[in-house]
Amino acid sequence: MVVENPHVRIYLDDDTKPIIDQELPTDVTLDTRNLEDGPHRLLIRAQDQNGCEGIEEIPFQVHNGPGIIVSGLRPNSTRRGEVHFTIDAFSADDPFDPRRAEARSSIPVWVWVMSLFVVAWAVWYAARMWDVPAEYAQTPTYRSEPAAPAK
DSSP, rough: OOOOSOOEEETTOOSSSSSSSEEEOOOOOGGGGGGGGGGEEEEEEEEEEOOEEEEEEEEEEEEOOOOOOOOEEOOOOOOOOOOOOEEEEEEETTTOOOOHHHHHOOHHHHHHHHHHHHHHHHHHHHHHHSSOHHHHHHHTOOOOOOOOOOO
16 A cells, blocks of 8 residues: 555544644644643554655653642652641742742751862961972072162
């Protein structure tokens, strides 16, 4: 069987009716605002001029709702007793509020370690440069009095 023009059908999730049924090549626009947030998948079936069919499956996530930040409770953590945590949600359409713009979480340990390393290195460097070696003491860089003008 010979197909006159290459053809594509695109199915969304498990729907048996294609959302796109057009000749190739084609541009596709998928409006995710009509989809529920969460995992989805496109199933693309394309036929070439000889009638051979290729299939491509593309899983994707839809996230049209506000971003949700949970501070104080991590996924898959084990907790006991009362658990206190903070939840905040915002989207790009919300007016800017600096109090909500930053996640309310502690500074990571690696930031503290790197900061201490930089401070320790700066102290070591300053102490090392404080006492000028004797061979450099009379150079223009380290001399404490200005050099006498040449006569």
